[in-house]
Amino acid sequence: MSDMFTLYSAAGSGGVAVEAALTILDLPYRVVEMGTWFDPEAAEAIAAVNPMRQVPALVLPDGTLMTESAAILIWLAETYPAGRLGAAPGDPGRPAFLRWMTFVSAAVYSLFWIRDKPERLVDGEAAAAQINARTKARIAECWSVLDAGLTPGAYLLGDELSVLDLYVAVISRWAEKGRSRFYRAAPKLADGIRRVDADPRLAALWAERFPFTPGWEGV
Incomplete structure (x- = not known):
């Protein structure tokens, strides 16, 4: 094997x-x-x-x-x-870890399936534009809920990197104007996510798989 x-x-x-x-x-x-x-x-x-x-x-x-x-x-x-990438069973931090991992998946990630191709659900440019705008607003609202629900340390769940940080670091980059709206919706989380961007263990991965091209964060 x-x-x-x-x-x-x-x-x-x-x-x-x-x-x-x-x-x-x-x-x-x-x-x-x-x-x-x-x-x-x-x-x-x-x-x-x-x-x-x-x-x-x-x-x-x-x-x-x-x-x-x-x-x-x-x-x-x-x-x-x-x-040490997540709270283990029995750890007091386990409920929050599971809660927010599931929240990001269900409430945020899933909306990009709709936002990216509204024609999957509706016909016509007007309807597609409306779906696009409303899903963007909902994503920002969900980031705000995450921001309000966490008391971050160096990272989102405290002072240790977790898979939640990796998850949010990737998903928050999918907005059409980079992370700018994420930073406005979730200001408490910005430093931790930028710390993930700068992690030297991930430098080669980011460069190859999701490069930080000029202006990528948006304005």
Whole structure:
């Protein structure tokens, strides 16, 4: 049995948060590039792995398949506790850890499926524009809820990096104007997320998989 993880992912996608966790944990993995949201062939190809035709999908060394980014990140944090990337079962911080990981997945991440392609749900340019505007507003509102619900230290859940930080660091970059709206909606969280951006262990990963191009944060 190989000790290698296989991750179906794409540059700039939610899979990059999983890549970041695997990197921090120093686990061996290979990436199968699948830009499913812009490449119909990739979407069909990954259907054999994930019927939702989405990334990320993680194949464990024993062949077990995992999908859903939050589930993968929680599992990695729990399975490799020496990495200290999440509150373990029995830890007083566990309820908050699970609450906010699930919140980001359900309340924020899921809205990008709608925002990016409103035509999945509605017809016509006017309806699409309305959906786009309202999902952007809802995403900002959810970031504000996260901001209000946390008392961050160096990172979102305290003074230790967690997979929640990696998750938010990636998802908060998907706005059309960079992170500017995230910073306005969640000002308490900005320093911690910038700390993730600057983590030297992730420098090569960010450069390859989600580069910080000039002006990326927005205005």
